[in-house]
Amino acid sequence: MSQSTEDCAKVILEVAPLVMRAIRTEMRRHRGPELSVPQFRILTYLNRNEGASLSQAAEHIGLALPTMSKMIEGAVSRGLASRLAHPSDRRRVALSLTAEGRKTLDRARRATEAQMTSWLQRLSDGEKRTVLEAMRILGPVFSAPPGGA
Amino acid sequence: MSQSTEDCAKVILEVAPLVMRAIRTEMRRHRGPELSVPQFRILTYLNRNEGASLSQAAEHIGLALPTMSKMIEGAVSRGLASRLAHPSDRRRVALSLTAEGRKTLDRARRATEAQMTSWLQRLSDGEKRTVLEAMRILGPVFSAPPGGA
DNA sequence: TATTGTTATACTCTATAACTATA
DNA sequence: TATAGTTATAGAGTATAACAATA
Numbered sequence: 001m002s003q004s005t006e007d008c009a010k011v012i013l014e015v016a017p018l019v020m021r022a023i024r025t026e027m028r029r030h031r032g033p034e035l036s037v038p039q040f041r042i043l044t045y046l047n048r049n050e051g052a053s054l055s056q057a058a059e060h061i062g063l064a065l066p067t068m069s070k071m072i073e074g075a076v077s078r079g080l081a082s083r084l085a086h087p088s089d090r091r092r093v094a095l096s097l098t099a100e101g102r103k104t105l106d107r108a109r110r111a112t113e114a115q116m117t118s119w120l121q122r123l124s125d126g127e128k129r130t131v132l133e134a135m136r137i138l139g140p141v142f143s144a145p146p147g148g149a
Numbered sequence: 150m151s152q153s154t155e156d157c158a159k160v161i162l163e164v165a166p167l168v169m170r171a172i173r174t175e176m177r178r179h180r181g182p183e184l185s186v187p188q189f190r191i192l193t194y195l196n197r198n199e200g201a202s203l204s205q206a207a208e209h210i211g212l213a214l215p216t217m218s219k220m221i222e223g224a225v226s227r228g229l230a231s232r233l234a235h236p237s238d239r240r241r242v243a244l245s246l247t248a249e250g251r252k253t254l255d256r257a258r259r260a261t262e263a264q265m266t267s268w269l270q271r272l273s274d275g276e277k278r279t280v281l282e283a284m285r286i287l288g289p290v291f292s293a294p295p296g297g298a
Numbered sequence: 299t300a301t302t303g304t305t306a307t308a309c310t311c312t313a314t315a316a317c318t319a320t321a
Numbered sequence: 322t323a324t325a326g327t328t329a330t331a332g333a334g335t336a337t338a339a340c341a342a343t344a
Contacts, residue, residue: 008277009265011284013258016168017190018291021211023165028313038334041166054303062170067335069304074333091302091343109162116158119290127286128157134283135160137276141268142167177336187311203326216312218327223310240320240325 012138026115027108035108038063042071043097043105046081051094053086080104161287175264176257184257187212191220192246192254195230200243202235229253 024037035043041061046052049060058068072095075081080101086092097105120128173186184192190210195201198209207217221244224230229250235241246254269277 004277004281005266005269008269008281009262011281012168013261013265015284015288016165016172017186019161019165019287020169022291037166064336112162113158116162117154120154120157128153130279131283131286132153132157132160134280135164137280138168139164142171213313
């Protein structure tokens with residue numbers, strides 16, 4: 001009966017990489033100053049978490065600290081993010097998006113969503129409802145870094 | 150009305166990377182001779198497509214030819230795959246899994262599925278049904294390399 | 299001593315360009 | 322000339338270990 005958990009697992013393991021491949025390819029395809037998936041995720045996080053520290057960002061996104069340090073270095077040098085000293089604790093750093101970063105994020109998001117929308121157009125309304133609901137179910141399952149479980 | 154296509158797109162763009170992060174982390178975690186996601190996908194492909202050529206494999210998995218060549222080189226040197234000359238066309242190569250490769254693939258798949266199963270255990274039967282159905286809807290949408298669309 | 303970041307180093311995945319061998 | 326694959330090279334993303342600066 002509850003054996004369907006395993007079917008579920010199998011099918012996610014099969015389908016998730018296909019979806020990500022499409023997203024990655026699409027993001028890479030925009031010629032011009034576009035974003036990789038990890039860059040996109042970092043900018044998205046900063047957009048919602050003005051003033052976050054490196055550690056906080058790394059923790060949330062699931063990257064090691066030096067990795068995040070390097071990624072941010074790249075974003076700063078491209079003018080997409082700023083990295084200021086925290087006023088009261090000089091070890092820390094306060095990250096935020098620049099106006100340019102916000103603009104780039106928005107452009108990338110819109111382009112990728114538009115492409116994704118076109119892929120999904122062949123779905124019936126019922127199918128779309130099912131997919132939407134499933135994603136809302138899976139989000140919470142996977143957004144708390146499941147490393148701990 | 151059919152505006153839900155865009156919601157769908159948004160939510161996939163948000164959730165898919167979370168799922169993949171969990172899968173990647175899990176696959177990396179098995180200490181011992183385990184597999185990265187791309188390696189896993191290649192072995193899976195070879196398991197179902199005995200005797201495939203490099204070009205075929207690259208095309209199906211969505212990698213450039215030299216990338217696939219290098220990945221296969223790695224798998225061969227680890228004893229997981231074999232790369233034989235095609236009998237009638239000596240430019241081509243016939244790829245397959247070794248017994249060891251099949252064993253490794255099986256072990257990795259089982260371990261990752263088991264972990265995934267444990268993550269999904271908190272879902273109700275109805276939620277699992279929804280997720281299962283959604284994955285079966287998304288599979289076909291994304292498995293024809295959507296670069297063409 | 300503990301925390302926050304950065305630097306050094308290395309490995310995997312990925313691509314494009316140039317090349318070799320076969321057809 | 323065209324196709325299948327490999328080699329050379331480069332760049333992104335990732336990690337661990339060692340370090341520096343601040344608390």
